[in-house]
Amino acid sequence: TFQIWYRVGSRDEPAGKSGISHLLEHMMFKGTPKYSSKAFSKMVKRKGGVDNAFTTKDYTMYYQTLASDRIDISIELEADRMQNLILDPKEVIAERNVVMEERRMRYDDDPQNSLYEEVIAAAFKSHSYHWPVIGWMSDISSIERSDLLSHYRAYYSPDNAVIAVSGDVQADEIIKKIKASFGSIPPASSRTVVTSKETEQKGERRISLKREAELPYIITVYHTPSFPHPDSYALEVLGMILSGGKSSRLYRSIVYEKKLAIGASADYSGFNKDPYLFLFDATAAPGKDIKDVENALYAEIEKIKKELPSEREVQKAKNQIEASFVMGQDSIYFQAEITGMFEMLGSWKLKEQHLENIRKTTPEDVSRVAKKYLHEDNRTLGILIPIKK
Structure with a gap:
């Protein structure tokens, strides 16, 4: 490749x-x-x-x-x-x-x-x-x-x-x-370097969108730092605990047990040049109130803040992250892509540091970053309100 x-x-x-x-x-x-x-x-x-x-x-x-x-x-x-x-x-x-x-x-x-x-x-x-x-x-x-x-x-x-x-x-x-x-291609004579920084959010932002749709849908995002910030590794593990498959917390609680949603997930987007977002989304089950889905999402967030995840749960999440990373190495395309991406974000050498720090993440780290970033004043929420044709 x-x-x-x-x-x-x-x-x-x-x-x-x-x-x-x-x-x-x-x-x-x-x-x-x-x-x-x-x-x-x-x-x-x-x-x-x-x-x-x-x-x-x-x-x-x-x-x-x-x-x-x-x-x-x-x-x-x-x-x-x-x-x-x-x-x-x-x-x-x-x-x-x-x-x-x-x-x-x-x-x-x-x-x-x-x-x-x-x-x-x-x-x-x-x-x-x-x-x-x-x-x-x-x-x-x-x-x-x-x-x-x-x-x-x-x-x-x-x-x-x-x-x-x-x-x-x-x-x-x-x-x-x-x-x-x-070698003979000249460098660019000039280019604009973007240095804009996002100001700290000081309160929840809520938006709604009315569109033709089958079911209500919710997205909620929280500002978070990006890799290689020291908190990025625990945030990645937190994302996997909440949303790493059908046995994960969000799916098990909101979809399987409470039957409030037909799908629910969390995603930490850590591989960006500048601080980005931790995202949650869910599609309400037919006949269910989107407000109940929203409250169920927050309940799962509060739970991981108040009660440390178990060592076993954290280890499972770390294993999933590492397995995905290691299995990707079977592809020559992925080998080049992961090296190129890390170079874009700072240095290709950081890819070794990434897995090392994932392995070091503790249950205390996971709970700490949840408390630090997943709070109301740092939240932007959007709700899709279906309208009939």
Whole structure:
């Protein structure tokens, strides 16, 4: 697997241009003077490989997975589109429409995803995590070729990129080839460094969304620090205790025993450049009041604050986290991805520190972080209220 990571995501976008990083990701497949639109992916497929890309709040990644003796194709193609993207005006209009339709289907026509967007926007008032990766519809529709070109020139250069390679390759040989192809590409002349910080939340924020939907739905989020903050490891273990499968606390209590919801989960999003969120969500069972679901969620949070989880429960959660991490190493794609992601967040060397600190987490740590972060004044809540057609 050959992966190239750029230190640019939706957090780096100026107000009014949300979604530009994601749209540029689409345009990166639309050709250079040397390789026409779609030729890039066709070449990879012809050699028996697969390619794709994704954009997050913090970074953008492009990858190809192919036989190790064909990795030269990846190096050549990625070096070419790092510096020679055409950005044909007709292609920009066409792809902008594709992204707008993608947004319509994934968010505007999906009540739960719409609520998620609203909650995140309410939780972040000053930080650029406020807007979604795909962007607001009004912003996407106004992005011009000149905007994309400026964004491309500012962020797509060797000094803002990381290459991660895994598989049957010789490191010295690969590094030599990468230097030969990327070494002459000049650094960006200038780029904006986003330094915005979210101000401390001083009280609960509540929003509601009325949409055509089958069942009421709730999302509640709490501001939390991100990896490698010392509390991030206990927060990850807490998330697994609350939501690591059907034997976890939330599912067992709210879905199985109380039968208030058809689904309930918790998710700690710790792998972000800046502090992010601990998220809970639940879909009410038919005929059940969403207020009862909300109270049941809070009851589980209060329980773990007041009563230490057992050593066995904490160990099980730690084992689940470690097993997921270790089993992922069977995939050469995941090996490169995890290394690249940690490098984006600070240093690839942190991946060893991550598991070490998960192993050290105690029941006292888990209860402590629950008390510290999962409280009312730090909470933003959204409720989906179904309306009939």
